[in-house]
Amino acid sequence: xSNDIDQTASSSRRRFLQQTTLAGAALVGxxxxxxxxxxxxxxxxxxxxxxxxxxxxxxxxxxxxxxxVQVIGPAERSGSDFMVDVFKSLDFDYICANPGSSxxxxxxxxxxxxxxxxxxxxTCCHEESSVAMGHGYFKVEGKPLAVMAHGTVGLQHAxxxxxxxxxxxxxxxxxxxxxxxxxxxxxxxxxHGVQDAADMVRDYTKWDxxxxxxxHFAESAVRAYKIALTPPMAPVVLVLDGHLQEEPIPRDVxxxxxxxxxxxxxxxxxxxxxxxxRWLVEAEFPVLVADRLARTPAGMSLLVELAxxxxxxxxxQGSRLNFPTRHPLNQSERAxxxxxxxDLIVGLELADFWSTVNSLRDQLHRSARRVAQPxxxxxxxxxxxxxxxxxxxxxxxxxxxxxxxxxxGEATLPVLIDAVRRLTTxxxxxxxxxxxxxxxxxxxxxxxxxxxxxxxxxDASPVSTARLCQEIWAQIKDEDWSLVSSYYSDGGGWPxxxxxxxxxxxxxxxxxxxxxxxxxxxxxxxALANRRHGRLSVAIQTDxxxxxxxGVLWTAxxxxxxxxxxxxxxxAYHMEVMHVQRMCNARNRGIDRGRIGSxxxxxxxxxxxVAAGLGVYSEGPIENPADLGPALRRAIEVVKRGxxxxxxxxxxxx
Amino acid sequence: MxxxxxxxxxxxxxxxHAVRAATxxxxxxxxxxxxxxxxxxxxxxxxxxxxxxxxxxxxxxxAAGRTAxxxxxxxxxxxxEGGGTTAGPSLTQAALTSDAFVAFVRRPVRSMPxxxxxxxxxxxxxxxxxxxxxxxxxxxPAGQATRGAELFVATGxxxxxxxxxxxxxxxxxxxxxPISWPRFAWYVRHPSATxxxxxxxxxxxxxxxxxxxxxxxLPQPPDPSRIPLLAP
Numbered sequence: 001x002s003n004d005i006d007q008t009a010s011s012s013r014r015r016f017l018q019q020t021t022l023a024g025a026a027l028v029g030x031x032x033x034x035x036x037x038x039x040x041x042x043x044x045x046x047x048x049x050x051x052x053x054x055x056x057x058x059x060x061x062x063x064x065x066x067x068x069v070q071v072i073g074p075a076e077r078s079g080s081d082f083m084v085d086v087f088k089s090l091d092f093d094y095i096c097a098n099p100g101s102s103x104x105x106x107x108x109x110x111x112x113x114x115x116x117x118x119x120x121x122x123t124c125c126h127e128e129s130s131v132a133m134g135h136g137y138f139k140v141e142g143k144p145l146a147v148m149a150h151g152t153v154g155l156q157h158a159x160x161x162x163x164x165x166x167x168x169x170x171x172x173x174x175x176x177x178x179x180x181x182x183x184x185x186x187x188x189x190x191x192h193g194v195q196d197a198a199d200m201v202r203d204y205t206k207w208d209x210x211x212x213x214x215x216h217f218a219e220s221a222v223r224a225y226k227i228a229l230t231p232p233m234a235p236v237v238l239v240l241d242g243h244l245q246e247e248p249i250p251r252d253v254x255x256x257x258x259x260x261x262x263x264x265x266x267x268x269x270x271x272x273x274x275x276x277x278r279w280l281v282e283a284e285f286p287v288l289v290a291d292r293l294a295r296t297p298a299g300m301s302l303l304v305e306l307a308x309x310x311x312x313x314x315x316x317q318g319s320r321l322n323f324p325t326r327h328p329l330n331q332s333e334r335a336x337x338x339x340x341x342x343d344l345i346v347g348l349e350l351a352d353f354w355s356t357v358n359s360l361r362d363q364l365h366r367s368a369r370r371v372a373q374p375x376x377x378x379x380x381x382x383x384x385x386x387x388x389x390x391x392x393x394x395x396x397x398x399x400x401x402x403x404x405x406x407x408x409g410e411a412t413l414p415v416l417i418d419a420v421r422r423l424t425t426x427x428x429x430x431x432x433x434x435x436x437x438x439x440x441x442x443x444x445x446x447x448x449x450x451x452x453x454x455x456x457x458x459d460a461s462p463v464s465t466a467r468l469c470q471e472i473w474a475q476i477k478d479e480d481w482s483l484v485s486s487y488y489s490d491g492g493g494w495p496x497x498x499x500x501x502x503x504x505x506x507x508x509x510x511x512x513x514x515x516x517x518x519x520x521x522x523x524x525x526x527a528l529a530n531r532r533h534g535r536l537s538v539a540i541q542t543d544x545x546x547x548x549x550x551g552v553l554w555t556a557x558x559x560x561x562x563x564x565x566x567x568x569x570x571x572a573y574h575m576e577v578m579h580v581q582r583m584c585n586a587r588n589r590g591i592d593r594g595r596i597g598s599x600x601x602x603x604x605x606x607x608x609x610v611a612a613g614l615g616v617y618s619e620g621p622i623e624n625p626a627d628l629g630p631a632l633r634r635a636i637e638v639v640k641r642g643x644x645x646x647x648x649x650x651x652x653x654x
Numbered sequence: 655m656x657x658x659x660x661x662x663x664x665x666x667x668x669x670x671h672a673v674r675a676a677t678x679x680x681x682x683x684x685x686x687x688x689x690x691x692x693x694x695x696x697x698x699x700x701x702x703x704x705x706x707x708x709x710x711x712x713x714x715x716x717a718a719g720r721t722a723x724x725x726x727x728x729x730x731x732x733x734x735e736g737g738g739t740t741a742g743p744s745l746t747q748a749a750l751t752s753d754a755f756v757a758f759v760r761r762p763v764r765s766m767p768x769x770x771x772x773x774x775x776x777x778x779x780x781x782x783x784x785x786x787x788x789x790x791x792x793x794x795p796a797g798q799a800t801r802g803a804e805l806f807v808a809t810g811x812x813x814x815x816x817x818x819x820x821x822x823x824x825x826x827x828x829x830x831x832p833i834s835w836p837r838f839a840w841y842v843r844h845p846s847a848t849x850x851x852x853x854x855x856x857x858x859x860x861x862x863x864x865x866x867x868x869x870x871x872l873p874q875p876p877d878p879s880r881i882p883l884l885a886p
Contacts, residue, residue, distance in 0.1 A: 455875040456820030470883040585850030654822025
C-alpha cells in the first residue's frame with residue numbers, strides 16, 4: 001500500500017507537451033547535444049518531428065512556471081490509455097491491486113478509458129493478496145490475472161506470493177509502477193523509485209523488462225505474456241515508468257498492438273518416447289507418478305488413458321488434480337507400497353523426484369535411504385529440465401534417472417499412449433489385466449481404511465478434522481463444487497482421502513513455495529474464477545494462514561465473490577510446534593515449553609467477528625460437531641446468493 | 655557395512671557375531687524392537703497390552719536361560735540382563751511369541767547374525783525366552799489413564815497424533831488398541847522416523863506408562879458403516 005504524500009492533488013493536468021517542445025528545442029541546442037529520448041523515436045517512427053518528452057533543462061528552466069494549466073487536449077491521449085489497449089488484447093479478465101501513485105496513470109485509464117471491464121479492477125488490501133489471488137485464479141481458469149503493485153514497497157509486499165507462484169510454476173503477470181526519471185520525482189516517489197525495480201524478484205521470475213517507449217512497452221507486454229504462459233510457466237514483471245503512463249501523446253500516433261501467439265509446449269523426442277513405451281510395456285510393475293502434470297483438463301484424461309491402457313498404478317502427488325481420487329488405479333493412499341514394488345517409475349512433471357524414491361530421516365543425525373528398489377528404472381518427463389535458476393533452491397535434490405525427457409508432460413502423453421498401444425501384445429495385455437485387478441482390490445482396501453481412520457474421534461470436541469471435512473462433503477457433494485483451499489493441514493488432507501474428485505477445478509494443489517498466507521487470497525482468486533461458471537467454491541481455511549492478510553475477506557465481500565470459508569481453527573501454527581518439539585527433545589530439555597511462540601491463544605481469535613467486521617456473513621466459533629451441519633447449510637444459502645460466508649470451527653490439531 | 659578393520663580376518667564365530675551386531679544394530683532394533691510399527695487398521699489382530707509379552711515359553715527354564723544368555727554373546731548388543739543398549743534393543747520388552755523369537759534368531763532380518771540350531775539349540779532358546787519373559791513381567795509398571803491424558807497434551811504427543819490419538823498426516827493413530835507396551839516403550843525412546851526421541855529424563859517410565867494407560871482407555875470408535883457421513 002502506498003504511503004504516498006502526494007500534495008499535488010489537482011483536477012487538471014499540466015500540459016507539458018507545449019512546454020517541453022519549447023524548452024526542449026531550446027535546450028538541445030543550448031546543451032550542445034543531439035540526444036533524443038528513446039520514447040520519442042519509438043513513438044514517432046514517422047515524419048512527425050517531436051522533441052524529447054523527458055524535460056532536459058537547467059535549474060533556471062525548471063523553475064519556469066507553465067504557461068497555463070490545462071487538461072489533456074482533444075487531439076491527445078495518455079500513454080496509459082494505449083497500455084490498456086495492449087492489456088485488453090491479452091484478454092485479462094481482472095487486474096488486482098491496492099492503489100499506488102506510481103501507476104496512477106494506468107489506474108485511471110483502466111477504470112475510465114477501459115470502462116473497468118476486461119480487465120476489471122479488483123480492490124485488494126495487500127499486494128501479497130493480489131498476487132496470490134492471481135495464483136488461485138490461474139489454477140481454475142488457466143488464464144493469468146494481471147496485478148499492479150506500487151514501486152518498491154508494493155513489490156516488497158508482493159514478493160512472497162510471487163515466490164510461491166514461481167515455485168508452483170504458475171504465471172502471474174505483475175505490472176510495477178516506477179518513476180525512473182529523478183528529475184521528475186515528487187517527494188514520495190523517491191522512496192518508491194528504484195533504478196532496477198525488478199531486480200529484487202529476478203531470481204524467482206522468468207522474465208522482466210522496463211520499457212522506455214510505448215512501442216517498447218507493447219512488444220514487452222506481449223512478450224511477457226508469451227513467456228509466462230510457455231511451460232515451465234512462471235511469473236513475469238513489467239515495470240512501467242510513471243512518466244510513460246502519464247504523458248500525453250497525439251491520438252494519431254501510429255502505435256500498434258503486437259499479435260499474441262502463445263508457443264506450443266514442447267513434446268518429448270520421438271526416439272526417447274519410443275524407448276520409454278518399450279520399458280512400460282515390458283515392466284512387471286510400472287508406476288506413474290504425477291505432480292504438476294495436468295496443465296489443462298486434458299491432462300487428467302490423458303493420464304487416465306495411459307494408466308488404463310497399462311493397468312498401471314498411479315500416484316497423484318497433488319500439485320494439480322492429475323487423476324480421479326476414486327479411480328481403481330489410484331494408489332496415492334499407498335504410495336510407499338507401490339514405489340517399493342515398482343520396477344519402473346515414471347515421474348511426470350515432478351517437483352521432487354528425489355523424495356519420491358528416497359526417504360529422509362529428520363533426526364539430530366540426518367540420514368536418507370532409497371525406498372525404491374535399487375534395480376528400478378527411473379524416467380522423468382518434465383519441463384523442469386528446460387529451465388532452472390541458481391539462487392533459490394526450489395529445484396530440490398538431484399535424482400539420478402535412466403532416461404530424462406526434457407519436455408512438457410501433458411504434451412508428450414498422446415504420443416506415449418500411441419506408442420504403448422502399438423507395442424502392447426495380447427500376452428502383455430493379459431498381464432496388464434491381472435495387475436489392474438490387484439491394484440483395484442488394494443485401492444478398495446485403502447478407501448475402507450481411510451473411512452475407518454476417519455471414524456476415530458468422530459464425535460469429539462474440538463471437532464476432528466475428518467469430521468470437519470465430512471460435514472462439508474455432505475453439503476456439497478451434489479453441487480458443482482470446487483475445493484479452492486490449499487492443503488497444508490490435516491483439514492486439507494482428508495478430502496482427497498474421502499471425497500470424489502474427478503474434475504480438474506475441484507482440487508488446486510498448494511502454495512508451491514510453502515509461504516503461509518497463500519491460502520486465503522488464493523481461495524478468493526479461485527472463487528472469482530469459479531463465479532462465472534456458477535460453481536460452489538469451498539475453502540478449508542487454516543487460522544494461521546488467514547491471519548497474514550485477512551483483508552482479502554473484505555475484497556471477497558466488496559466484489560461479491562461467492563466463497564464458503566470453513567475455518568480449520570486449531571489455534572496455533574502446529575506445523576512449527578512440531579519442529580520446536582524436535583529441537584526440545586534433541587537437546588533433551590523436554591517439550592513442555594515447546595508451544596511458546598507458536599500458539600494463537602490468549603486471547604483466542606474470534607474469526608466470526610473478524611469476518612463480520614469485514615462485511616462477510618459468519619457463524620461460530622463452533623466446538624460441538626453436531627452444530628456444524630446446520631451452520632454450513634445456512635452459510636451455503638448465503639454463498640448461493642453470490643456472497644462470501646465464513647464458519648469458524650474450533651478443530652483438533654490434526 | 656562391515657568395518658574395514660575386520661574384513662578378511664578369521665575371527666571366531668561369537669566375536670564375529672558380536673561385532674557385526676554391534677556395528678549394525680540399527681536394523682536389528684527396527685526388527686525386534688519395533689516390528690511393523692503401529693498399524694492403523696483394526697483388521698489386524700490387536701496386540702494386547704504389556705501382560706502378553708513375551709508369550710510364555712513352554713517348558714523353558716528361566717535360570718538356565720539366564721546362564722545361556724550370558725554365555726552366548728547376546729549381551730554384547732542387548733545388555734547384560736537383556737535390557738538393551740545403544741547397539742541393540744531391549745529383549746525384555748520384545749513382544750514376540752516364543753515361536754517368533756526362535757524363528758528370528760534362526761533367520762534374522764537385516765543385520766543380526768543367524769544362530770543355527772548347532773550353535774544354540776531350541777531347548778536353550780526356550781530357556782532364554784523364559785528368562786526374558788520373566789524379566790519383562792517384572793518390568794511392567796502400572797499406569798493411570800487420567801494422568802496420562804494430561805501428559806498426552808503436556809508432552810506434546812497430540813501435536814502429531816491428534817487430541818484423541820487418532821493420528822493424522824504427521825503421525826499415525828496410536829490408540830485405542832495401542833501396540834504392545836514393550837514395543838511402545840521402545841519406540842518412544844528410539845524412534846525411527848521423524849518423531850523426536852523422548853529420553854527418560856524428559857519423560858520418565860512411570861509417566862510414559864500413564865500415557866500408555868490413556869491410549870488403552872480410549873473409547874472404540876463407532877462402526878464406520880454406521881456413520882452416514884462416512885458412506886462411500
